[in-house]
Amino acid sequence: MTLAQPSAAPTEFVKTWRDGPIARISLNRPEKHNAKNLEMIQQLHDAMMAADEDPDVRIIVLSGEGPSFSSGHDVSDIDFVPEVAAMYATPERRLETERKMYFDKCLAIRNTRKVTIAQVHGYCLAAGMMGAAMCDLIVASEDAKFGMPVLSRFCAVGEMLFEPWDMGARRAKEFLFTGDVVDARRAEQLGFVNRVVPRDQLDAETKKLALKIAAQPPVSLELTKASINRTLDIMGQREAFEYHFMAHVFSHFTQEAEVERARRKEAGSTKDARRMTPKAV
DSSP states (O other): OOOOSSOOOTTOSEEEEEETTEEEEEEOOGGGTTOBOHHHHHHHHHHHHHHHHOTTOOEEEEEESTTOSBOOBOHHHHHHOHHHHGGGSSHHHHHHHHIIIIIHHHHHHHTOSSEEEEEEOSEEETHHHHHHHTSSEEEEETTOEEEOTHHHHHSSOOSOOOHHHHHOHHHHHHHHHHOOEEEHHHHHHHTSOSEEEOGGGHHHHHHHHHHHHHTSOHHHHHHHHHHHHHHHHHTTHHHHHHHHHHHHHHHTTSHHHHHHHHHHHHHTOOOSHHHHOOOBO
């Protein structure tokens, strides 16, 4: 499957197009700050796998339409759509749903043969940050804000514990324990972001980096990426991800999580930028 030129029907939550050797994939729910529902997650996976299999693609760039990269999961579906809520109703069903839709699909992005770059602007929170973390490199605009306020907002833990690997254990603890949302420069200091650029230069600077990498010998590039990922796996990253994912599923069935879920439903809350975007620090 070869990626087409820019196109997005109203029911499509992901836009795909080719820019020379670059496969461009963009989250496309701008009115929801690209909050991820199950349809978007599946479409993103399909687009990523198609780009990875396309022999003419050398680099994959993931971005977002509208004001933000992604504000995370759209928990309003889980709270208020009965058929979706049923998929999360018991530990067994939640484990099956989240392994298939979140855990396995995150690892699929991490393990693409092609180099991936997350092009981040605006808010990059919770599952949005998790998706960016699965990419090999992150280029952020100066207005980008990063946070994992899952513990403080939902009395739960995120699906993928990438923070100790990207930031170091002590900084990861502070980041997760406080639920702080940090700006792009702080994210760069923490080691999560590779480069920070002015907002009006984000696309051009990301493309410049992508083309520089695309000019490298493709087989050697693929082998280098695979070797780095294998090194992380030998160090225990894959097993650590698995352990944390099981902790994530369990955390949704604690008493405190049940109380918070009931509070959200009573308040009629939905997951949008106003609820998930505290002031950056």
